Amino acid sequence: MNIVIFGPPGAGKGTQSSFLIKNFNLYQLSTGDLLREELKSGSELASQIDKLMNAGKLVSDDIINSLIEKKLGDKSIENRIIFDGFPRNIEQAKTLDQLLTKYSQSISLVLNLKVDYSVITKRISGRVSCSICKTTFNEFFDPPKLCSNIKCSTRTMVKRSDDNVETVSKRLKTYDESTLPILDYYSSKNIVKDVDAMTDIDKVSEQISSIIKDLKS
Numbered sequence: 487m488n489i490v491i492f493g494p495p496g497a498g499k500g501t502q503s504s505f506l507i508k509n510f511n512l513y514q515l516s517t518g519d520l521l522r523e524e525l526k527s528g529s530e531l532a533s534q535i536d537k538l539m540n541a542g543k544l545v546s547d548d549i550i551n552s553l554i555e556k557k558l559g560d561k562s563i564e565n566r567i568i569f570d571g572f573p574r575n576i577e578q579a580k581t582l583d584q585l586l587t588k589y590s591q592s593i594s595l596v597l598n599l600k601v602d603y604s605v606i607t608k609r610i611s612g613r614v615s616c617s618i619c620k621t622t623f624n625e626f627f628d629p630p631k632l633c634s635n636i637k638c639s640t641r642t643m644v645k646r647s648d649d650n651v652e653t654v655s656k657r658l659k660t661y662d663e664s665t666l667p668i669l670d671y672y673s674s675k676n677i678v679k680d681v682d683a684m685t686d687i688d689k690v691s692e693q694i695s696s697i698i699k700d701l702k703s
């Protein structure tokens with residue numbers, strides 16, 4: 487089955503995708519990985535992408551779609567793709583459906599990770615990491631006194647400059663305006679399952695497991 491893992495930034499999509507890959511023999515398709523993979527290939531398209539990215543421009547939907555189409559034609563991952571961070575808007579969702587149909591596939595499940603925005607803001611704006619081993623901590627939920635990695639003798643934590651309240655609220659606004667409407671589109675197909683993503687990572691994974699097992703049975 488092909489799955490869309492859906493939710494606002496900071497909902498834990500990446501973490502739960504990793505869980506799905508390990509436990510359900512699925513393949514994670516993220517647009518970031520697709521772009522990096524294509525760049526490495528040295529193709530004609532790669533040099534176009536390289537130019538756009540160096541100019542600080544967004545890579546067009548057309549380019550993203552052609553990269554996705556390549557993956558849909560790959561028999562080795564047929565019908566076991568997790569779409570992570572894609573689609574980001576209604577247009578992309580509709581195009582993805584058209585592409586999937588072309589390869590006799592579909593989305594059979596949308597996992598809707600639900601988290602209050604106040605929690606997301608703390609998750610992202612509180613994120614810090616050990617300057618040596620990069621282990622991540624959170625100033626609100628998991629305050630670092632010193633790195634838990636025994637090899638690190640440092641207490642120095644670093645913070646990414648875009649992990650701040652302002653940037654988070656901008657990202658959430660974009661999500662509300664462009665991405666959230668996709669949920670109605672998928673709901674009309676009866677493939678959305680809500681997941682309470684406010685709890686511990688393991689408990690979120692348990693919910694996802696049981697949803698998938700129910701669908702398979």
Ligand SMILES: [Zn+2]
Nearest residue numbers: 616619633638
């Ligand atoms: Zn460390």
